[in-house]
Amino acid sequence: MLYLSSFTFPNDDMEFDFFMKIKRTCYDSFYPFKVLSRHGFERIDFEPVTILYGGNGSGKSTALNVIAERTKINRDSIYNKSNFYSDYVDMCEMHLKVDIPENSRIITSDDVFDYMLNIRNLNEGIDQKREKLFEEYLDAKYSSFQMNSIADYELLKKVNATKSKTQSRFVRNQLMGNVREYSNGESAFRYFTENIGENGLYILDEPENSLSPMRQMELMKFIEDSARFFGCQFIISTHSPFLLAMRGAKLYDLDENPVEVKRWTELKNVRTYYEFFKRYEDEF
Missing domain, CATH: 3.40.50 (Rossmann fold)
Structure with missing residues (x-):
């Protein structure tokens, strides 16, 4: 054409x-x-x-x-x-x-390289967020939390979520999976x-x-x-x-x-x- x-x-x-x-x-x-x-x-x-x-x-x-x-x-x-x-x-x-x-x-070439770097950077951000959620799960599950006011309601939900779910399930529910990286x-x-x-x-x-x-x-x-x-x-x-x-x-x-x-x-x-x-x- x-x-x-x-x-x-x-x-x-x-x-x-x-x-x-x-x-x-x-x-x-x-x-x-x-x-x-x-x-x-x-x-x-x-x-x-x-x-x-x-x-x-x-x-x-x-x-x-x-x-x-x-x-x-x-x-x-x-x-x-x-x-x-x-x-x-x-x-x-x-x-x-x-x-x-x-x-x-x-x-x-810049378009192609930017595309590859964007995937890599996205996955690095997901990995960092995953580590943060792991820490939040452990802190919430083993905390001696007591609800004192309505302001503590969101934290109460998180504590209950950690006690009803495994660590991996808790993280998966709040985080997208990694974008598949190719060569x-x-x-x-x-x-x-x-x-x-x-x-x-x-x-x-x-x-x-x-x-x-x-x-x-x-x-x-x-x-x-x-x-x-x-x-x-x-x-x-x-x-x-x-x-x-x-x-x-x-x-x-x-x-x-x-x-x-x-x-x-x-x-x-x-x-x-x-x-x-x-x-x-x-x-x-």
């Missing part, structure tokens, strides 16, 4: 004209100006799955964040914007094939499958982080099926050879100047893997 058909970034001439008009000289950063134009990256023509490939600093995340900002899709984690960010985004142009669904969103890779994979629904535009920034090779292959299959059968469009930045090998994906190599569309087997990162395993082929 195609929602976003093409997107253009400012070229060198447009950026030069912009700088000639501004009078402000007190800034030492004009980000994201000059990040994409230095590689001649001016336009993306999308497929149902479009992948941006490149080394650190090549502008993959910048391009994704700019697209997300221009399309106004949902996002959770905040990100750094310079004083000129909105100026840059306003200079970008996009062409839609159909309206972008409201459930569309960008998912970054980082399992949690990351679950985050993607729970937050990617049908009929949406999804921008994924290096989704392979925290995923084992097997999980990356599962995510690849999930993305392929979502694009093929469930009306989703994906724009992805990645180094993962498994995601780069995705069937039908269109790959932009941001390490080239100007940026080129390539086959996954032509990419430097993939060639490095190939040459490494070829060198040790006899050991397999």
